[in-house]
Amino acid sequence: MTALATSVPPRARASRRDRRMTLTAWLFATPFVILFAVFMAGPIVASFAMSFTDLTTRDLETPFNVDIVGFDNYIRLFQDPRFTRSLINTFTFTLVGVPLTMALALLVALALDKGIHRFRTVYRVGYYAPVVTSIVAIAIVWRFILQPDGLLNGFLAWFGIQGPNWLESTTWALPSLIMMAVWRNIGTLMVIFLAGLQSVPREHHEAAMVDGANVFQRFRAITIPALRPTILFAAVITGIGFLQFFEEPYVMTQGGPLDATLSTAMYTYDQFGFGNYAYASAASYVLFIVIVALALIQFRLLGRKD
Amino acid sequence: MNRTLTRRSSRWAAAGAVALVGTLVLAGCGRTDGGGSAGPEAGDSVDDSPATGTVDVWAMGNEGEVLGELAAQFEEENPDVTINVTAVPWESAHDRIATAIAGGETPDISMLGTTWVGEFAATGAFEPTPEGLVDESSFFEGSWDTTIVDEVAYGVPWYVDTRVLYYRTDLAEAAGVEPPATWDELKTFTEGLQTAGAKWGLSLPPGGFDSWQNVTPLAWQQGGEILNEDGTEFTLDSPEWQEAFAYYASFFEEGISEPVRLEGGEIEQKFINGEVGAFYSGPYHVSLLLDQGGEEFADKFGVAMVPGEESRTSFTGGGNLAVFEDTENRDASWKFVRWLSQPETQVQWYDISTDLPSVQSAWDDPVFSDDPYLSVFGEQLQDSKAPPAIPTWAQVSAVIDQELEKVTRGDATVDEALESVQQQATSIGTGQ
Secondary structure, three states: OOHHHOOHHHHHHHHHHHHHHHHHHHHHHHHHHHHHHHHHHHHHHHHHHHHEOOOOOOOOOOOOOOOEEOHHHHHHHHHHHHHHHHHHHHHHHHHHHHHHHHHHHHHHHHHHHHHOOOOOOHHHHHHHHHOOOOOHHHHHHHHHHHHHOHHHHHHHOOOOOOOHHHHHHOOOHHHHHHHHHHHHHHHHHHHHHHHHHHOHHHHHHHHHHHOOOHHHHHHHHHHHHHHHHHHHHHHHHHHHHHHHOOOOHHHOOOOOOOOOOOEEEEHHHHHHHHOHHHHHHHHHHHHHHHHHHHHHHHHHHOOOOO | OOOOOOOOOOHHHHHHHHHHHHHHHHOOOOOOOOHHHOOOOOOOOOOOOOEEEEEEEEEEEHHHHHHHHHHHHHHHOOHHHHHEEEEEOOOHHHHHHHHHHHHHHOOOOOEHHHHHHHHHHOOOEEEEOOOOOOHHHHHHHHHHHHHOOOOEEOOEEEEEOOEEEEEHHHHHHHOOOOOOOOOHHHHHHHHHHHOOOOEOOOOOOOOOOHHHHHHHHHHOOOOOOOOOOOOOOOOOOOOOHHHHHHHHHHHHHHHOOOOEEEEEHHHHHHHHOOOOOOEEEOOOHHHHHHHHHHHHHHEEEEEEOEEEOOOOOOEEEEEEEEOOOOOOOOOHHHHHHHHHHHHHHHHHHHHHHEEOOOOOHHHHHHHHHHHOOOHHHHHOOOOOOOOOOOHHHHHHHHEEEEEEHHHHHHOHHHHHHHHHHHHHHHOOOOOO
16 A cells, blocks of 8 residues: 555645545535436426416416417516515515614624623524524514504503504505514524624734724724625625515515515415416516526625725 | 415425426426316216225315225225325415326325316316216205316315304393394494494404405395306406495494404404404304303304395305326226215214215204204305306405405595406406
8 A cells, every 4th residue: 555655656646636536525416416406406497498488277287288478477577566566565675674684683793792791692592592483483473562452552652652553554564574574584694793703803903902993993994894704695695585575474464465565475476376387487587586686786795805 | 274275375385386397398298188188078977886996085184184084984885995095284285286287196086175176177187077976956056066167067065164154142132133134234233242342343354365255245145246147257347246345345434343354363362352243254163162262152152144135145165076087096986976975974074074064965964953053054055155166266366355455445446446356357367
């Protein structure tokens, strides 16, 4: 063995090891690649192709009867006021929800990183609990909070404010769901931000303190730039999550009242249920394109290196 | 759980069905026969010899859990047959059937929500009910109608479900009102319940998912219909529908009904604590209320036929049994279906599952005729109707849900709403 090893020139030995490493890597990756191709890429491509046909339930037995209809499904989507409404709702939900979640999560993370030492674990668990709780359990609790004579209105009544019937009001239903989603998502982001904060070198802060920078100056000049990759990551995953807005309206409002909380994912889901498979595929591709576009914009805005 | 399952079965798996069909289309394989080659109006008759072979049955929810008990008896009577029951959760049932049809991997028999028949029959996946298999007139008419698509029967009604009026007897007594028979009486009755202490006289959904089940009977009660005579056009803007919408909305305008959708579980609670005086529901609420209200609550509520105008028509749903065209054991499958629709079997089935019989003569059994609650359902079933079995019904009914909500919320007038319903329904089409 030793003789053989020494007889091979160093360079060749390295490249053989490289090749073997690559082979091993592929070996490990193969199950995923196969599963991905069969169960993800296949359906993704099939559903894209399908969005240009008129497939519905009645064609299930006879898929050869489907016609290719070009962009008809896409045109019909944008002519349907319910679909455009669902897009507006989804954007509103995302544009309000994501910054709110990120700001609050960062605040909590900062507090947990620096301030509160004694019950840190308790707080971390507390903020993270909603993330691991079933949406159905959450829905029950929030329905209780948001009822006309529920907790929230009871609280507002102390200040002499007559609260609305949150989930039944076309004005307040969407804000209610945003509130719930923000509360539910803070935990995940908080953990990510905490990890990011702990990687900011202490020396930078110490140096800035020597120079006389106060807390806010240090936060702006040191913490935020150091956190930039974390913030980008957080913004992208939260943005995608919020654009796929589905569970909250599904369990709380069913998209109502009067489509005030109808999201694009829910609209798509309903169309699948009606058996309009091709049309629903088109709707899901519109959402897909929106998500990709948003992720690209975020990379452009937040990912630049200064 | 709402037994009258309509469109909101879990649909994530639908994406799977779609992907499968898409793959078939792309790969250029798939079944070439099918829907187009529709056979005669009714299938060949099935003889009376014992059933043999293996029969695979899909049944949903509670039915799927307990059908095995009943099937064991059939196996005893037909020693050479094996019935395999697969319990399918309601949430995934719709997609599972769609996937099975798309992949050509159907069982022999499946239970179906009554509102799915039109949609799936349109694919050509079902066998027409054989000539002379059962006596059509032995079933409740509204129930038999749920099997008919384009004048051909697919399958047989298995159990039925209909809506009646649940009301607080103690409050009605205190107010000195009798269960109502007409629309006017319903107003007086529910106002009476309010004066006797109920916050809301009648609980109605102010629109949204499945509220069509509450408003459609109001149109039927005056002779209104969903489709015209030959089933080609929607008649959802007729005067009867306008009356129905206006009457429905008046409960909200007059403060008899709370403009809030009550989710499962909330209605029982509010009825038991006296906040809600009356509501419409199916048979499953009897046992729910007896369980949750405790012993003493049994005397505090009753059920009555729905009030009406020209008729006291209610909404009917339930479950049907259909045999797939791809079955490899056609005769045994139909024999099992026939056996399940015998009056004696249906009485036993009630014992096992608490599902109400679809065969009228089963109701002569004292189990039903002597029960103060069940007898009302039996009576109501004589005057109950289901929507036409058209493939697009889930979609059309969602439009009714939507526009009705606009009216109850004061966002649209009755005329505007129905004009929109009619126009949208027409553009969706009857799918035939």
